[in-house]
Amino acid sequence: MLPKIETSTKKLEDYQHIINKKQFEEIKVLANDLKGLKVAMVNATPRGGGVAEILRSLVPLMKGVGLKAEWYTIPPQDDFFKVTKEMHNALQGKNYDFPFSHRKKYLRHMERTAKLMQDMKPDVWVINDPQPAGVIQLLGNFHPSICHIHIDLSAPNEEVWDFISGYLEMYDAIVVSSKDFVKPEIKDKAVVFPPAIDPLLSKNVPLDLNSAKRILQEFGLNPNRPLISQVARFDPWKDPLNVLQSYKIAKKKIPGLQLALLGFFEAQDDPEGAKVLKVVQQAVGKDPDVFLCADLNLLGKIKIDDFVNAVQVVSKVILQKSIREGFGMSVTEAMWKKKPVIGGKASGIMMQIRNRENGFIASSPAKTAERIVELIENPGLSAKIGQEAHLTVKSNFLMPRLLRDYLKLLKKTANGNRKDINFQARKNLMNTLACY
Amino acid sequence: MLPKIETSTKKLEDYQHIINKKQFEEIKVLANDLKGLKVAMVNATPRGGGVAEILRSLVPLMKGVGLKAEWYTIPPQDDFFKVTKEMHNALQGKNYDFPFSHRKKYLRHMERTAKLMQDMKPDVWVINDPQPAGVIQLLGNFHPSICHIHIDLSAPNEEVWDFISGYLEMYDAIVVSSKDFVKPEIKDKAVVFPPAIDPLLSKNVPLDLNSAKRILQEFGLNPNRPLISQVARFDPWKDPLNVLQSYKIAKKKIPGLQLALLGFFEAQDDPEGAKVLKVVQQAVGKDPDVFLCADLNLLGKIKIDDFVNAVQVVSKVILQKSIREGFGMSVTEAMWKKKPVIGGKASGIMMQIRNRENGFIASSPAKTAERIVELIENPGLSAKIGQEAHLTVKSNFLMPRLLRDYLKLLKKTANGNRKDINFQARKNLMNTLACY
Numbered sequence: 001m002l003p004k005i006e007t008s009t010k011k012l013e014d015y016q017h018i019i020n021k022k023q024f025e026e027i028k029v030l031a032n033d034l035k036g037l038k039v040a041m042v043n044a045t046p047r048g049g050g051v052a053e054i055l056r057s058l059v060p061l062m063k064g065v066g067l068k069a070e071w072y073t074i075p076p077q078d079d080f081f082k083v084t085k086e087m088h089n090a091l092q093g094k095n096y097d098f099p100f101s102h103r104k105k106y107l108r109h110m111e112r113t114a115k116l117m118q119d120m121k122p123d124v125w126v127i128n129d130p131q132p133a134g135v136i137q138l139l140g141n142f143h144p145s146i147c148h149i150h151i152d153l154s155a156p157n158e159e160v161w162d163f164i165s166g167y168l169e170m171y172d173a174i175v176v177s178s179k180d181f182v183k184p185e186i187k188d189k190a191v192v193f194p195p196a197i198d199p200l201l202s203k204n205v206p207l208d209l210n211s212a213k214r215i216l217q218e219f220g221l222n223p224n225r226p227l228i229s230q231v232a233r234f235d236p237w238k239d240p241l242n243v244l245q246s247y248k249i250a251k252k253k254i255p256g257l258q259l260a261l262l263g264f265f266e267a268q269d270d271p272e273g274a275k276v277l278k279v280v281q282q283a284v285g286k287d288p289d290v291f292l293c294a295d296l297n298l299l300g301k302i303k304i305d306d307f308v309n310a311v312q313v314v315s316k317v318i319l320q321k322s323i324r325e326g327f328g329m330s331v332t333e334a335m336w337k338k339k340p341v342i343g344g345k346a347s348g349i350m351m352q353i354r355n356r357e358n359g360f361i362a363s364s365p366a367k368t369a370e371r372i373v374e375l376i377e378n379p380g381l382s383a384k385i386g387q388e389a390h391l392t393v394k395s396n397f398l399m400p401r402l403l404r405d406y407l408k409l410l411k412k413t414a415n416g417n418r419k420d421i422n423f424q425a426r427k428n429l430m431n432t433l434a435c436y
Numbered sequence: 437m438l439p440k441i442e443t444s445t446k447k448l449e450d451y452q453h454i455i456n457k458k459q460f461e462e463i464k465v466l467a468n469d470l471k472g473l474k475v476a477m478v479n480a481t482p483r484g485g486g487v488a489e490i491l492r493s494l495v496p497l498m499k500g501v502g503l504k505a506e507w508y509t510i511p512p513q514d515d516f517f518k519v520t521k522e523m524h525n526a527l528q529g530k531n532y533d534f535p536f537s538h539r540k541k542y543l544r545h546m547e548r549t550a551k552l553m554q555d556m557k558p559d560v561w562v563i564n565d566p567q568p569a570g571v572i573q574l575l576g577n578f579h580p581s582i583c584h585i586h587i588d589l590s591a592p593n594e595e596v597w598d599f600i601s602g603y604l605e606m607y608d609a610i611v612v613s614s615k616d617f618v619k620p621e622i623k624d625k626a627v628v629f630p631p632a633i634d635p636l637l638s639k640n641v642p643l644d645l646n647s648a649k650r651i652l653q654e655f656g657l658n659p660n661r662p663l664i665s666q667v668a669r670f671d672p673w674k675d676p677l678n679v680l681q682s683y684k685i686a687k688k689k690i691p692g693l694q695l696a697l698l699g700f701f702e703a704q705d706d707p708e709g710a711k712v713l714k715v716v717q718q719a720v721g722k723d724p725d726v727f728l729c730a731d732l733n734l735l736g737k738i739k740i741d742d743f744v745n746a747v748q749v750v751s752k753v754i755l756q757k758s759i760r761e762g763f764g765m766s767v768t769e770a771m772w773k774k775k776p777v778i779g780g781k782a783s784g785i786m787m788q789i790r791n792r793e794n795g796f797i798a799s800s801p802a803k804t805a806e807r808i809v810e811l812i813e814n815p816g817l818s819a820k821i822g823q824e825a826h827l828t829v830k831s832n833f834l835m836p837r838l839l840r841d842y843l844k845l846l847k848k849t850a851n852g853n854r855k856d857i858n859f860q861a862r863k864n865l866m867n868t869l870a871c872y
């Protein structure tokens with residue numbers, strides 16, 4: 001059996017005051033049809049990244065409405081994760097020739113993983129992202145099975161896409177976050193629904209402004225001067241240099257401007273993160289108004305969620321200048337907190353932000369700086385945009401909606417288990433063959 | 437490098453008297469555009485079966501018109517071939533749960549095979565049948581590449597089809613013999629053209645009737661009594677028991693009727709063949725008018741092609757009662773020799789035989805026997821059907837036509853090498869990523 005992650009149970013009723021009545025009732029009806037359904041959710045890792053965060057809420061909610069959902073991870077292996085990290089980057093468009101030795105490493109780890117899955121017999125498999133996707137070729141009767149890809153597939157590297165889309169074809173359904181990610185190879189089996197955030201997590205319940213200001217003061221930020229921030233790993237895809245440039249341009253108009261870049265990573269897992277941080281540090285130079293935070297130890301007794309929350313609550317504008325984004329849960333979190341967000345032109349972000357309605361989309365640092373200045377100088381606009389942003393999240397991107405979409409898909413997939421329509425013909429064939 | 441099979445060069449001009457002028461000119465023009473194109477043809481084995489027979493003529497013909505075509509086989513391995521034999525049967529519809537250990541064996545042999553292919557750099561790859569198809573997931577930049585599947589895919593086992601279709605998706609084009617084999621998973625990349633026979637091979641140039649009769653006499657057959665025959669491996673898919681039943685029923689009307697069942701196999705390679713032969717032998721019992729030939733040694737000094745040729749030339753009616761047939765080159769060979777053929781309801785056969793026009797299609801032994809009697813009692817009908825059959829093959833199923841279809845496909849595939857239409861966007865992305 002795969003390593004199993006312990007999960008709690010969450011009651012749908014706890015979300016009742018946030019979501020609308022129709023959605024609540026819809027979930028109840030769907031869940032009633034699926035009571036006792038054994039769902040095995042599989043992903044690469046128990047923590048780190050949006051997928052683990054989603055599963056940590058979604059699986060307990062599934063259990064809460066009566067499904068027998070469980071969360072499993074594949075066995076970890078450094079060598080393998082190095083390869084899948086490159087595959088991930090390539091699927092977002094980076095050059096990568098995906099050499100024989102890497103393909104072999106991937107396949108060998110699929111063998112090890114599939115071996116652990118042989119005797120598991122859930123009613124439905126849900127496999128998340130490319131790391132475990134390849135097990136399907138090794139397992140007989142691996143149906144019904146769903147593969148959920150959370151990556152920005154708008155312009156994938158062809159080597160890795162060819163490889164992965166071959167496996168995706170073998171699944172009964174493929175979930176992607178945006179219709180931009182429905183490539184021709186998967187169009188027949190694609191189901192589109194975006195991820196969601198859990199509004200009941202402590203990091204998503206806004207701190208009061210004064211407590212937030214107090215926390216920031218401890219870290220040397222001046223809560224009475226305007227602050228902008230980006231919360232994102234130090235990763236080229238998040239383009240922190242673009243953020244820094246935008247800040248520098250905006251600062252010419254708003255001299256008191258401060259910037260916080262929060263991107264926590266565990267150094268041993270992420271040599272690239274350390275490299276990117278260094279590049280950013282060099283670009284920042286000696287500017288005392290830029291606050292870079294990558295080290296969890298810096299936080300002392302304050303919990304990371306509280307710290308991030310404080311920065312977001314105090315920020316006048318929140319940036320997410322990603323080049324690629326499968327969805328971008330940090331955007332959703334900021335919007336949920338009624339903040340005006342300026343996002344990059346990535347599919348996942350444009351799925352959430354309608355330019356000038358509930359946030360802004362901007363590519364170049366110059367345009368981004370213009371928006372920063374406009375928003376800081378116009379608190380009325382910020383408030384209006386922030387309110388719109390909150391409503392967008394409330395209607396579209398909260399966990400119960402994701403639960404509903406999953407229940408719908410599970411119902412369809414579990415019932416749609418492939419029947420042999422050629423039953424009689426097959427029987428005749430077997431009778432003939434049996435004569436020999 | 438993969439094991440290379442030595443091949444001769446064949447001149448297209450040698451076929452000029454058989455094919456029509458238009459086809460001859462068409463090939464010349466196509467070949468002119470493809471001069472020097474390095475084509476690597478890969479299949480499982482240098483001999484045995486229709487694919488090897490096709491490559492043995494097609495590759496020399498490609499060379500003859502100016503391509504740099506080569507024929508390679510994958511390294512042989514008994515364990516692996518046992519698995520791929522089961523996969524083959526399953527793709528034709530047989531039950532098979534395709535267990536983990538078999539999938540693993542397949543993948544491990546793909547690793548070994550791909551390793552040998554890494555440094556080969558043809559302009560176009562042509563991979564034949566499922567045995568080598570899986571190498572594509574292990575090789576970077578394996579394009580342009582064509583996969584040619586010669587199997588009857590009309591009603592495949594889903595486990596193996598899911599597995600194989602995943603790989604097929606990765607190719608630039610997939611060739612199948614019939615539109616019946618274009619399953620939804622491959623419809624976007626499928627190209628349909630049937631195989632062909634080489635009319636210049638000694639086995640396809642008819643013996644004169646008297647020499648043929650003399651040969652048969654040596655083997656105890658009476659050339660003055662009516663003979664029917666099936667030339668096919670002793671294999672459940674060829675349904676020799678159906679042939680025997682048909683013969684027995686027809687013999688009630690035509691007491692002098694003789695039956696020859698020729699199915700040569702090398703026992704060590706084909707334990708199933710020995711088993712099927714035994715079942716057929718038991719069903720034949722002591723009937724002196726049934727001639728079973730499975731042992732090459734029986735032929736003495738006579739070459740197998742000459743013996744088969746002799747049986748076909750003397751036969752009044754030729755049977756091919758296959759349940760599944762990707763194409764059925766023995767049908768084509770008999771039709772080319774102007775023989776009336778009664779074929780089973782298999783896609784590959786129905787592609788060649790239009791019932792009552794250039795042959796007959798029949799399932800049950802009773803119906804088959806009716807046709808046998810009708811044809812033997814009516815030599816005029818036999819001659820008319822035989823003549824139609826010959827013309828069908830001449831227009832559709834001779835090697836130059838297959839060469840033409842391949843040249844067309846190679847031209848399209850070689851030119852259609854995937855260009856990155858997002859070149860500028862990709863360049864911008866790389867520039868951004870390069871900053872970190």
